[in-house]
Amino acid sequence: MIHTPIVAFDIETIPDPVALRAADLADPGLDDHATVLQAQARRLEQNGSDFLPLHCQKVLVISCVFRNSQGLKIHSFVDHGGQEGQVVQGFFRIVEKHTPQLVSWNGGGFDLPVLHYRGLVHGVSAPKYWDMGEDDREMKWNNYISRYHTRHLDLMDLLALYQPRANAPMDVLAKLCGFPGKLGMDGSKVYSAWRDGQTDAIRRYCETDVMNTYLLYCRFQLMRGGLSATEYAEEIDIVRHTLGHLAGEQAHWQEYLAAWPAPSA
Numbered sequence: 001m002i003h004t005p006i007v008a009f010d011i012e013t014i015p016d017p018v019a020l021r022a023a024d025l026a027d028p029g030l031d032d033h034a035t036v037l038q039a040q041a042r043r044l045e046q047n048g049s050d051f052l053p054l055h056c057q058k059v060l061v062i063s064c065v066f067r068n069s070q071g072l073k074i075h076s077f078v079d080h081g082g083q084e085g086q087v088v089q090g091f092f093r094i095v096e097k098h099t100p101q102l103v104s105w106n107g108g109g110f111d112l113p114v115l116h117y118r119g120l121v122h123g124v125s126a127p128k129y130w131d132m133g134e135d136d137r138e139m140k141w142n143n144y145i146s147r148y149h150t151r152h153l154d155l156m157d158l159l160a161l162y163q164p165r166a167n168a169p170m171d172v173l174a175k176l177c178g179f180p181g182k183l184g185m186d187g188s189k190v191y192s193a194w195r196d197g198q199t200d201a202i203r204r205y206c207e208t209d210v211m212n213t214y215l216l217y218c219r220f221q222l223m224r225g226g227l228s229a230t231e232y233a234e235e236i237d238i239v240r241h242t243l244g245h246l247a248g249e250q251a252h253w254q255e256y257l258a259a260w261p262a263p264s265a
Contacts (some may be wrong), residue, residue, distance in 0.1 A: 005068040005100040008214040009091065011111045012206045014191045015039065016058035023056055036191070054110065055117045059084055060194060061114075062091045065207040065214040068098075072242045074211065076203045085122030088115055092126035095144070099128055101151065103217045105170040108147060108154040155216055174212040177219050180259035183208045184252065204252035211256065215239065 017032040022203055025039040040050035063076040077087040088099025092115075094100065104111055119126060144152045159173075160166035167172070177183040184205040185193060218235050224248040227235065240262065247253040 005066065005098045005212075006217070007067075007094060007098070007100040008065040008103040008210050008217060009107065009111065010063050010104065010206055010210040011059055011114060012061040012063075012187065012190050012202050013057035013114060014060050014194050015052050016056055019056040019058070022050070023053065025052070025056065030172060034193070037090060054113050057114045057117075059087055059114060059118050060190070060199070061203050062087055062208045063203065063210045064091070064094065065210050066094070066100075067214070071185060073239055074207055074242075074246070076207055078199060078203050080199060084118060085124060088119050088122060089124045091115065092119065092124055092129055095126065101153065103155065103213060105213045105216070106154065106156045106167075107152065108157050112152070127151050147236060153217070155213070155220060159220075170209070170212060170216070174216060175254045177216065179212055179215045180208070180256050180261075183255055183259065204250075208252055208256050211239070211243075 015036040017026075017035040020035050020039045021028065025042065026035040028040060030038060039052060039056070043052060044050040059079065061076055061078050063074070066073045066075060074145050077090040079087045095102070118124075127135070129144050131139040132143045132145055139151075142149045142151050147154075147157070156167055158168065160168065171181045171186075182205075184201060190202055190205075193199075215236075218227065218232060218239075222229065222232040240260075242258070243253045243257055249256055
């Protein structure tokens with residue numbers, strides 16, 4: 001499992017008023033917040049949901065669980081104001097350096113398209129990610145771009161056998177597997193939390209979400225035979241041990257472990 005580094009990732013976004021104006025989704029002359037509110041109201045009226053198009057999303061946080069032969073780490077790239085390009089570049093720099101196994105939940109339907117658009121906007125460099133065999137022939141047969149290749153494994157998409165009507169929410173699957181599921185907030189609350197200056201709370205929420213994704217990936221590896229029952233149990237112990245160290249200084253990991261009781265002996 002650890003021959004190739006593994007990066008489970010998740011992003012949190014906020015509406016981009018500049019993109020909303022460029023897409024004519026709000027009236028000209030409005031301030032940023034009024035632009036967002038009008039665009040959301042129009043989408044709600046038209047589609048029954050105020051969710052805005054992916055090309056009108058701005059990346060606020062990218063959280064990653066990085067697992068290699070040296071251990072497991074959790075890291076977040078956060079835009080504290082005017083740093084979105086650096087945030088997106090930071091993620092793709094990991095891909096460039098490690099050529100990892102990418103793991104997501106709905107990453108093909110949301111996270112990666114948003115990162116593509118924002119990378120384009122900010123002039124981000126990501127040659128290894130976009131390589132489909134032009135530079136490395138192995139990437140022709142297993143690259144990050146093709147839906148049916150596994151170098152990027154979108155767990156939601158694969159488990160649903162690529163049928164959107166069969167998609168399942170990560171929160172529910174995590175809880176059914178005995179993991180904590182979502183803590184702190186959900187994606188619909190991110191914009192208002194950001195408006196209230198709670199960027200760090202959003203980062204904490206994103207980190208616990210991506211940990212759920214990594215744990216579901218471990219469970220998937222158990223199901224498909226990538227991990228034996230013993231190896232799976234050892235990996236879960238590594239996760240618990242890592243979070244136990246982090247919990248001493250970071251309250252969200254205390255909360256996460258409290259919501260994830262160890263099985264009785």
